[in-house]
Amino acid sequence: MDLEIRAEDPLSFSDSEELDENGFPLASSSGSDKAESTSEPTSCNDDRPHKKLSEFASDFYASGSDCTSLLRIRNEKKNGLLVQKNLLQMWGIAKSEVAETSESRVCSENRKRKWKGKEQGDVFGLKLNQKKNEKGKKPAHVQSRSCPFYKKIPGTPFTVDAFRYGAIEGCSAYFLTHFHYDHYGGLTKRWCHGPIYCTSITARLLDICLSVNQSYICALEYDKEYEIEGIKVTFIEANHCPGAALIHLRLSDGRTYLHTGDFRASKSMQSHPILLNYHVNVLYLDTTYCNPKYRFPSKEEVIAFVVRTTQKYLQKQPKTLVVVGAYSIGKERVYLEISRSLQVPIYTNASRRRILESFGWSDLSSRLSNSSHSTRLHVLPLSFLRLENLNKYLATLNQRFNAVLAFRPTGWTFSEATGSKLDLIKPTSKGNITIYGVPYSEHSSFNELRDFVKFLRPDKIIPTVNASSIASRDNMQALFNNWLKS
DNA sequence: GCGATCAGCT
DNA sequence: CACAGCTGATCGC
Secondary structure (H helix, E strand, C coil): CCCCCCCCCCCCCCCCCCECCCCCECCCCCCHHHHCCCCCCCCCCCCCCHHHHCCCCHHHHHCCCCCCCCCCEECCCCCCEECCCCHHHHCCCCCCCCCCCHHHHHHHHHHHHHHHCCCHHHHHHHHHHHHHHCCCCCCHHHHCCCCCHHHEECCCCEEECCCCCCCCCCCCEEECCCCCHHHHCCCCCCCCCCCEEEEHHHHHHHHHHHCCCHHHEEEECECCCEEECCEEEEEEECCCCCCCEEEEEECCCCCEEEECCCCCCCHHHHHCHHHHHCCCCEEEECCCCCCCCCCCCCHHHHHHHHHHHHHHHHHHCCCEEEEEEECCCCCHHHHHHHHHHHCCCEECCHHHHHHHHCCCCHHHHCCEECCCCCCCEEEEEHHHCCHHHHHHHHHHCCCCCCEEEEEEECCCCCCCCCCCCHHHCCCEEECCEEEEEECCCCCCCHHHHHHHHHHHCCCEEEECCCCCCHHHHHHHHHHHHHHHCC
8 A cells, every 4th residue: 555644753643742641732731733733834813712711632623613515426327426416306206407396496495595684795795805815825714624633543643533634744544433424524536645444334435435545445344453553453333323433442552542433332332352351541432412411212212112103103094105314324223123014125215225235234235125116115315304395205206105204313302301201202293294303323322421431441531522612521521530430 | 617615504 | 502414605626
């Protein structure tokens, strides 16, 4: 493999900033500007208010928080890339170009209304002026975007899920924990900054969806120890989406790190040999739901609820179309279990079928259908699951169904009131369309997180989510301290 | 013209 | 809120 970059001192990312014993920025450090690590010099004045209060991971904030997406899927149309304009077009129901489908019309009208309220002219004027004045220069927010410290692993030339920062100084191995946009963002077919280590499923998705140059992709098996740049590396199944991994690192000096990427902690992880055998010094933790209010049921309980709700609806109304919403990858088991219990195939569009088939799960692949007429079970993009959209979708299936039962699986569908009592969930409903939000989470609940940390007993915990506000960080740190005391 | 990235939004 | 995106507009080549 040709490495584009050669770190002069691969064991040190930034020798100019003050670090603690683990290689993290000291709270009292004043060298925040030196933390800049993109290849571009930064010239932005930092007037962020929190700077005065805390220097914790100063470059964390410089990383920006925008999450944009442009998932282009290589279509079946030869080698061309096709951007899918809208769902009804994709299904061949609406004509392209001229086709102003009811769905696209609704959306564009909504946007126009919002846009108008923001004084269109002013916005355009401002942008154009800025562009003229700053010709040749990148906008400030781009210039200031540098790799957050918690994505760099101290004492190693590794970064984790850090692809939006160009070439990172001192990094000669880029790890990708899983194929979700907020983690792979920045990866394109023009990636050339170094080898990407990931699982084989993620590796295939990088090829299928992003056309990343194969020569940069290094697929590692789960539960097998590799030595990369002198560091022992083991991937552990993360219980998140297909191909997601925890990264276990053992340095030659004995330090042990665990980076969870995104994960849902489970009891079975507590019997993993590598987690039992090595004390973890630093834990990089997915703290998405690190708040006691997040108390959702197990995936199995939610699936059981979805299946029995489906069966109940079908008894009352046999001509019901069942719809499950999903992002690119994740939540597969929800529709897989409906498919099993109803003994019907799963219809979804060609792009998603290609992705699902790449997992190499024969049980899933064998249930996929390319015909929307062949089955009452359809998988659609989560964003499409709204009453108006589903109503129109139903109409396109010409009388074959007369009701829609849809499920939106997301960890956000929690309610203090319902808690784990799933049968109290009230769907949103209008006419013959019913949409259930179900708390199917692929991140740890608060209790699962606590139990995992108490099992692992790391010396230090670095939250990788919800760490942008001081209050939130302090809150989490207090929880960690509480969990780890005694 | 095309791919990548933006702000704004959910 | 924020999961993990989605959209049209804009930017760079």
